[in-house]
Amino acid sequence: MSEVRIDGLMKTFGSAGVRAVDDLSLTVAEGQLVVLLGPSGCGKTTLLRCVAGLETPDGGTIEIGGRLMFGRDGRIQVPTHKRDIGMVFQNYALWPHMTVEQNVAYPLRVRGIARQERSRQAREALALVECEMLAERLPSAISGGQQQRVALARALVARPGLMLFDEPLSNLDYRLRAQLRHQLRDLHRTLGFTGLYVTHDQTEAMQLGTVVAVLKEGKVEQLADPASLFSRPASAYVARFLGIGNRLELVRDPDARWVVGGGDVRLDLPAAGELPGTRFDLYLRATEVGLAAPGAGPADPDVGRLPGVVTDVVYSGDSSDWIVQVGDSRIVASGKARAWPFGPEDRVEVVFRHSSALLYEQDEAGRLVESYGVRTSLVP
Numbered sequence: 001m002s003e004v005r006i007d008g009l010m011k012t013f014g015s016a017g018v019r020a021v022d023d024l025s026l027t028v029a030e031g032q033l034v035v036l037l038g039p040s041g042c043g044k045t046t047l048l049r050c051v052a053g054l055e056t057p058d059g060g061t062i063e064i065g066g067r068l069m070f071g072r073d074g075r076i077q078v079p080t081h082k083r084d085i086g087m088v089f090q091n092y093a094l095w096p097h098m099t100v101e102q103n104v105a106y107p108l109r110v111r112g113i114a115r116q117e118r119s120r121q122a123r124e125a126l127a128l129v130e131c132e133m134l135a136e137r138l139p140s141a142i143s144g145g146q147q148q149r150v151a152l153a154r155a156l157v158a159r160p161g162l163m164l165f166d167e168p169l170s171n172l173d174y175r176l177r178a179q180l181r182h183q184l185r186d187l188h189r190t191l192g193f194t195g196l197y198v199t200h201d202q203t204e205a206m207q208l209g210t211v212v213a214v215l216k217e218g219k220v221e222q223l224a225d226p227a228s229l230f231s232r233p234a235s236a237y238v239a240r241f242l243g244i245g246n247r248l249e250l251v252r253d254p255d256a257r258w259v260v261g262g263g264d265v266r267l268d269l270p271a272a273g274e275l276p277g278t279r280f281d282l283y284l285r286a287t288e289v290g291l292a293a294p295g296a297g298p299a300d301p302d303v304g305r306l307p308g309v310v311t312d313v314v315y316s317g318d319s320s321d322w323i324v325q326v327g328d329s330r331i332v333a334s335g336k337a338r339a340w341p342f343g344p345e346d347r348v349e350v351v352f353r354h355s356s357a358l359l360y361e362q363d364e365a366g367r368l369v370e371s372y373g374v375r376t377s378l379v380p
């Protein structure tokens, strides 16, 4: 197992100078599985390919297991096959003319291991992914999910210092994806490999990552364990990417009250004077927003209330989404199928615990306002 140290890494593409990786530094401690998470084009794959040696960076350094793999202004670039890594890609990439066992044994063959021992270790790796019964088949004669398991066995068989995964589950259907995700998690726990895992799927990131690095435009926007990332997204970008979709724009009016999104809805934020600015975005998770009849319910100082009108109710089996217009913001409240007795055109109050609200500065960086506990109350 190998620690990975990436320092000041740069990679630019084309004459337009797209900075796919932009002065990025990241450490993967031994035994950690770091997930690189972010939207399309944020540089995840390019970073992984630089670590694998499939892409030549423009600057910075990459160390794996204490060995310099890239550095000295590009004068050192260790080839991929000498980096002691195992790779699993989206498209399985098994050799079609080799049997499953031969595919898995291939990395051992390259290392000059004798035939019998190769076969034993290949069967052992296949057993890890529950595919030993497929050993004699050709890749064309097994399913996509099985092919990806075999690819995983092939990557693991030589027990490389570092495992690299590039969206390995994205070609599989929903059910298989969940199954393989759990299997990968178990394998990581059992074998304790060091790994870097690229995905744009937040469930995958949360379930697999010991640490998650959210990337934005070639830089690390937030690095945190899954629970901290979920509870305290460091910026509005991260919050949005994690699917926290309810956004209320708060603007301070001349009376030092806070107006929601240009509408008539006013909020009194008791500690408003302490806020460093006049424009903020308040983010709320759909699952942490509830509905009440106007004026109903106990006045709880820890609960924020916003008047709105239901515009739609979207049923999706076990749960439903109530869409509510608040000022010029559209708020979604998710609950069990019949959680609230409201339908289109009903006047309601959107209710939320202040402790569940996330407040961000409304500028390019969109940083979380850390030192401020949001407290709202309605101004009549």
Ligand SMILES: Nc1ncnc2c1ncn2[C@@H]1O[C@H](COP(=O)(O)OP(=O)(O)OP(=O)(O)O)[C@@H](O)[C@H]1O
Binding pocket: 013, 014, 018, 019, 020, 038, 039, 040, 041, 042, 043, 044, 045, 046, 047, 200
């Ligand atoms: N070979 C290339 N030539 C030119 N531009 C490239 C090349 N590879 C990547 N890029 C650009 O670099 C940026 C980062 O791309 P990259 O593939 O690393 O992102 P990603 O986060 O992995 O995206 P996705 O999830 O869509 O794979 C993008 O703007 C992309 O268009």
